[in-house]
Amino acid sequence: MIKRLFILMMLAVMAVIFLNLAGNYRENTELSRLGHYYAENGPQELGAPNLVTAVVVTYRGLDTLGEVTVLFISAAGVGLLLRRTRRKQDDEDLEQGDRAEETAGVHKPASEIVETATELLLPMVILFGIYVFLNGHLSPGGGFQGGAIIASGTMFLLLALPESHISRLMIAVIESLSGFSYVVVGVLGVLLAGGFLDNRIIDPGTYGALFSAGAIPLIYVFVGLKVGFELSAVLDRFRKEDTGPL
């Protein structure tokens, strides 16, 4: 009880600190130095109408590569943690836990409505996902958003057809190759343009067109694929807790 009280006290002090923050906060009336530069020069420099995309993919491209890496390693980490216990190798209680799971873990089949709806929606969801990442440089959206939409398609699939099989090999190949290609595009930036992850290795093309803004759409394709498949893999692993070799 004393501990509870203490926690509340600490949170109260935290609240006072936060009030201090909020009380001194004045809404910006103009862009920050960085924001101003991007708004002024972003479109001309990179040819991407969506400034957020320009910042995400190019100006702060290293962040985004890191972000992709984070997703990659958390998918790998989830896989590593939830790998199936190999008999005789891991310890006893784990093994018992797994066996209990196997006997009890009969998946309930989904209702017909869900199944039918999924069959109808799934292609559209995936298509929409692709649309979102392809148009990331023009309109709201991008690789992560598109990838997340694709993964939600996987979610549908898993809900509707719990026994459906998702190919590990395919996931691994796409995940690895798209990640690797991203790095290759980044390196090409050094060789062909101004620096690592510079998107101007490809002719920027017509401003506002689908195939414009240099390598941004290309990168977003890789990111979209990678994110989509990685999130799907994570979902799949949470479902089965069995990954086998990654």
Add this chain to the structure above:
Amino acid sequence: MVAAFFTDVMLQPLGIYVLALGAGFLVPLFDRAHRGSAMLVFMGSLAGMVAIAALNLYAIINGAAVIDIETAGIAPPFAINLRFGLFEGGVVLAVNIAALLGAWHYLPSLKQHASALLLYLILVMGINGMVMTRDLFNLFIFIEITSIATYALIGMERTGTVLAAGFKYIIATSVATAFFLLGTIFIYYQVGTLNIDDIISHGALIHGPIGLIATLFVLTSLLIELKPYPANGWGLDVYETANSGIASLISVGVSAGVFFALFKLLPLMDAYLDSIAVVAGATFLLSNIIGLKQHNAKRLLGYSSIGQMGLLTLALVLLEQLDAGAQIALVVGGLFVNHLLAKAGLFWLAGIVDRTNIKDWASIARRPELLILLGLMFAALIGLPPFPGFWAKWELVMLLGSADQYGWILLVLLGSLLEAAYLFRWFSHARKRDDELTEHVCSFWQPAPVAIAAALLVAIGFGMAGTMDLDVPAMFLPLLAGFGLWLIDGLPARVKQLAMLLAVAAGGYWLTQELTGINQLFSYLLVAGGLLISIATIYRNDVRNGFYPLLAVLLLSLAALLRASTTLEFFFSWELMTLSSYLLITLARAGIKPALAYLLFSLGSAYFIFAGFAAAFASTGSILLADLGNVSSPGLVFSLLAAGFVIKMGGFGVHIWLPDAYAEADDDFTAMLSAVVSKAGIFGLVIIAAQLGIRSDIGLDPAYVLGWIGILTATFGALMAVFQEDIKRLVAYSSMGQLGYIVTGVALMSHLGWVSALYLTVNHFLFKGILFLSIAGIVLRTNERLMYKMGGLIKNMPVTFVFTMIAIIAMSGVPPLTGFGGKWMLFNALMEKGWYWIAALAFFSSAVAFLYMFRLLQTVFLGQRKLEHAKLREAPAILLVPQVVMIAAIMAISAYPKLLLDPLSAAINPWIANTLVWDGFALQTHYGYWNAPLIMAIVGGVWMVPLIILLLVSLTMKIQKVEQFNIVYAAERPHRPEDTHFAYNFFAHYDRAIGFLVRPRATAFWNAVIEWSHTLGSSLRVFYNGNGQTYALFILMYFVAMVLFNGGLGS
């Protein structure tokens, strides 16, 4: 284009990312294709990362410009940039090397899963990124990459304990990173940029409560990641439970990245440097106190690791405050690389040995290579030479001294001492052979990464010495000789001994040939004397692994000590001597425990000396020993240094290590300790007395105190010797007491006082050398150390008896042998100075000394012989040879003291004008004269006349020879000689009278100190209750405290 790919990308620092990410992404595919290829790619990438860092750092050291990597072809601050300068390069290279070696160690676990390989690879890349990035938000990303990879690798083992620790770790670090993100965004709000250099140059824009809170968010978050006390239980749990491979990488790699991030952002933290220093200092000291209570090997390493990070942070902040940016590379860099390699090596070793409780580490007692590695790592961690930590600590303490920051010096030294206590306690456990434990088995290659880390530590330490304008060859010669002898340690003992003698003779000659004055005198004593005693060491016929290499290190470091012209060289050799003599004591089976006390008191002594040198440097700005006399506060410097030397000599109150160490060390090594090693303390005392006591006319009060300490040591040493049953302990206490006279002699600060001190020093060398070597022979033959179990050995060991007797006469101070002259001069000098009370005590203790000396001779050699001792032989000739030389020296000096007194006087003359007045062979003072040849002649006559008469009588008269148990000899024949043995509790009657004086009060005091520290340790660790929520709460409190302390709620 291919060429450009290599020159512009792969060979640039950027190549580290490209390599790690490219390989990381592809590892799963390689794994599917072929398991081995994945491992190849993995190890190859790590090696490549090391190579890239090394190449670029090499270029920068050779004058290339700092490499700034711009991304996206846009200049910062509008795009993210990376930097690879000297510091970045150093840290990246060190981390990558540790990661590569760690991967080697960790590979058996890692290779089970392709994802583990890629996680490790990306984890290392994340650390590199934390070091190189110049963007605040990008830093956050790299912190998160590192964190997530760490979480997954911790959890890889999937036992409940590891997972629970991992969960606490995740909760704690994610709270910290949430804080970081909040701070970052509010900094962006105020400055409008995320580039670190840009933020720093616009630092003024960070203002008001928002600026303060935002900065504190960032700062606290980084500090939390460095695991400050008490908000670090989560880190300890992971260190304790996780696989050694990942624990080592967290301890050295992740911490390095975070630490470097803090370093980068430090210009923003100007207002909070005090808070950081307090936090870091407290962490260093407190985790080392708590470490005393810990017996779990890896958790103990955790405490040490946290402490070291505290020390690093403290050093960084203090240097920043002192505007000593130029020293950061040496101090912080040295401490950093020292911690990195040593701690990683220890974690790997813990993984290899795989014993949870440090008491079970006895399983490696028969694995010398593992023991050596363990010892090297421990020595490095506490900053013993020649490791990088030594140089870094030296520089840090000197800097702190010159800024009058004595509080911080105390904290750094105290913390180091505590760390030494628990690390070397661990080492003691590992040394202790326990036949019940199963021996540790590991493959030949398993410890290889640890060995490489150790080699790197030595190499870097050597390199650091090279930058400091010192007499490096002389300083490293002892180590080189030791290493060379270690290589031939498998040869027969005789060969090893011969090699050792040759090495020490040649090395010692080279080191000491140019010395003059007092140093030259001591070189005869320490080097030639040490060699003389070393001759006897062959008397045992076992292999004595490690003995000769260490002995060479010890003797040559003594020689190097004499040669030292700077305080740094002096301290280096001093520490080397301490370490080698400690290890030599542990070679005896029962010596391990006393050796620990020896080491700790020796280190305590070394730290006093260290502080004294720092105080001297503060005042003169010079590390030359010759400049010691110019200090402005000689009293302080003298007191600190004298305290150090007196501890090393076993002064009254701090002597408790001495009897145990002397008693339990190998018998011949005890002779070395008492006759030779103890002289190093006297040498130090004489040097500082010469430099400080005389030259600067003040410091007399400390000298008077020193005089009292000396005489009390003499008195109590003698009193305690009286009541010993163990022959070695008796002589050990006697040795302590005799050194007391010398201390008093030095403290007199007069010509006669110093002559008597040096004279007694030489004399002490001679008679203690003889006594301990005689004892070695007696113990060898009887296998006993308790005197009442001996008796009547005169018949078996007549030569030893004669030698012992001569030594005792020389020691006791009765005419005609050397001791008389020493005492006579000392009393004269005391009277001359007017120290009457001290003189009175000196008389008293001399009288007491007769009691134990008499007992030594009588109970061992005279009286009834034990039945089982009937067939004992004389001591081995090789033991007697050095004694013959020393007896000859005693005789020569006794007859012609001028032989010795003239050179002594000449050595002292540069400091104090000669007051010795010679009248022919007689030495004159106010109180009388001493004509040694005359005395010799008279006493010789007094002895010879009765002897001749008795011989004549025995030739002319018929004398009945009496066997031992002949009824004629006693009124009644005893059943067994022991029943009536008089020697047990020989001085019981005195015990009733003065025994209260010698109750072990000092021991009780020091035991209480240990008790207190342990109690303190247990009360300090109550915070670590194992509950993840409590740990999270501490993190919150930590932040709140930082805000409140810095007045964050002011408006």
Add this chain to the structure above:
Amino acid sequence: MSLIADTPISLIVLCSGLALVLIGLWGMLTQRNMIRMIVGFSLTDTGVHMVMVSIGYVTGGTAPIINDAVPIAEAASRVVDPVPSALVLTAIVIGLGVTAVMLSVAIRIYKARRTLMIDECTESKW
């Protein structure tokens, strides 16, 4: 009503974000069930994201996409700051990654221990 109407919109988001952070912290500190603690973490994380977004707001600004509605010439004066939006995008993904790993650890703890109570996982201490 006027109080809310007069309050700048970003301040409301900011305050809500900070409130979420507090609620999340409360959850992490008081809920013994690890899954609930993870929920607490997610709340805190989301709160931080809201704070980030609110910081990027410029009074009267619109989405930073240059199209017919916002011509290039007026961009600098009419759009909100794109940087915090970009950062938030990254932060969300990272938060997701952390949450996924946290959940996997919790699942594994449950498998090994048959409990999710944090105070039953205190075997390593002192």
